[in-house]
Amino acid sequence: MKKISSRAISVFLIAALVITGMCYFVKEDYLHGRKWAMYFSMFNPEAEGELLDRNGVMLAAFNREARVYAKDWPTRVANYHVTGDYVGMTGTGLLTHFWGSASDYDFLHGIKNEKSGSLSLGIDAETNNYAYQLLSQYGKGTVMMMNYRTGEVICLVSSPSVDPAYPVEEPEDGSYVNRALTATYTPGSTFKLITSAAALENVPDLENMTFHCYGELDIAGVKITCMEAHGTQTFEQALANSCNCAFAKITYMNVGQRLMVQYVTDYGFLNGHTIDGIYTSAGNYPTEFVGDPELAWSGIGQSTDQVCPFSMLRYVAAIANGGLLAEPTFLKGGSGEKTTPLLNPATAVRLQELMRNNVTSHYEEEVDFSGLPFCAKTGTAETGAGTSHSWFTGFLQDEDHPYAFVAVIEEGGFGLWAAGLMVNDIFQHMLETGTA
Ligand SMILES: [Zn+2]
Incomplete structure (x- = not known):
């Protein structure tokens, strides 16, 4: 026993x-x-070639003996979320994506099967350097810009970042996350661009209606507030004022949840997308019955709304391009004929005018855009922790500079005063240096 x-x-x-x-x-x-x-998704050891920016600046070069990155530290750090690294620490890097050992990207010239050759990107490394330097001063966030006629991505930075040539043991939390492609944020008032499209197409006589704002609105005991009492406004003025009371009413009284869900779905905000085969994050919108107060909040970009910056960029790029999305790509020269119809052309044109009016009637009074024809929408998205994410999204209505953009600064405060100033600064720099 x-x-x-x-x-x-x-x-x-x-x-x-x-x-x-x-x-x-x-x-x-x-x-x-x-x-x-x-x-397991390591860089192909047989690969030989280089990754270049639009002006031929070397971002990475590799053969069987050596693998190097750009020579200077600012270029390596600012462009990290585009290049990635040879070990695949970020799932969205182009090095492991295009020269990954498991796949053949036969749509690319030069690296078909033999995994060798140069790849020229539409990215402007110098603009990325400037944008990253600005963004990192604000803190965490992202900026992404694309040519809305060709689909070519010219700028993508995400902060914080890392130096792939000298990786540290414990980088700042979230350094490997590409915030433009794989983060989602409460969109705040930028979401009114989607509510606007649904209203323009479904509310008869919308543009002849008036919306009165007392500064607050009570919906079944839940209070919706504005920064100030906006008084009597047309629809156009309500968007320029970014009036929460007007858009709350439009959402729950005029549009309704079924149509809101349909538009959010049709415009691609609920599903993930791909850029050159790289997956981006899906967003969120209340699809189950939530009742009037919550529905009202969802129409002004709060509630459980979550938007991936990339989804917002493709939406405003399609607005700028008359409703047709030129598929975003990192490849120099753009996506050619690859387009997707996203919005009704008449709706896109009206949204262009409304976004231009936002700038001329309001934003230009506070920010010196130095004649750049911005069409835009700001967002100051409450995080629930007493802080706000700062959003600025839109495009330049200029055939010489046909760029759409999205910028988010985490806990950056007011949309115009953080993300808006930053985007303007980046474009002014591009014009001064002739990079755009
Ligand atoms: Zn108001």
Whole structure:
């Protein structure tokens, strides 16, 4: 009996040891599994070539003996979320994406099958350097710009970032996240551009209606507020004032949840997308019945609304291009004939005018755009923690500079005063240096 029980204890101890060991490995796998998993998507060891920006600036160069990055630190850090690295620490980097060992990208010239050759991007490394320097002064966030006629992405930065040539053991939290493609944020008032489209197409006589704002609106005991009482406004003025009371009413009284869900879905805000085969994040909007107060909040970009910056960029790019989305691409020269009809052309044209009016009637009074023909919408998205994400999105109505943009500064405060100033600064810099 004694023998049996001591044997039982031994078996128990061995079992305990095995379970402890397993727990250790499960924990290690949990903590470092991402890194382990990434090694499977490693850069192809056979690859030879280089990754260049639109002006031929080397962002990365590689052969069987050596793998290097851009020579200077600012270029490596600012362009990290475009290039990625040779080990695949960020899932969206072009190095592992285009020269990954598992796939053939035969639509690319030069690296078909043999995995070698140069790849020229539409990205302007110098603009990225400038944009990253500005953005990182504000803190965390992202800026992305594309040519809305060709689909060519010319700028993408995400902060914080890392230097891929000298990776540190513990980088700042979220450094490997490409915030333009894989983050989602409460959109705040930028979402009124979507509510506007639904209203323009479904509310008869919308533009002859007036909306009175007392500064606050009570919906079944829930208070919707504005920064000030906007008084009597047309629809156009309500958008320029970014009047929460007017858009709350329009959402729950005139448009309704079924149509809101339909438009949010049709414009691609609920699903993820791809850019050159790289996956972007899906967003969120209340699709189940929520009742009037919550529905009203959702129409002004609060509630459980979540938007990926990339989804917002493709929406405003399609507005700028008359309703037709030129598919975004990192490749120099753009996506050619690859287009997707996203909005009704008449709606797109009216939204262009409304976004231009936002700028001429309001934003220009506060920011010196130095003659740049911005069409835009600001967003000051409440985070629920007493802070706000600063959004600025839109485009330049200028055939010489046909660029659409989206910018988010996390906890950056008012849309115009953080993201708006930053985007203007980047464009002014591009014009001064002739990079655009
Ligand atoms: Zn108001």
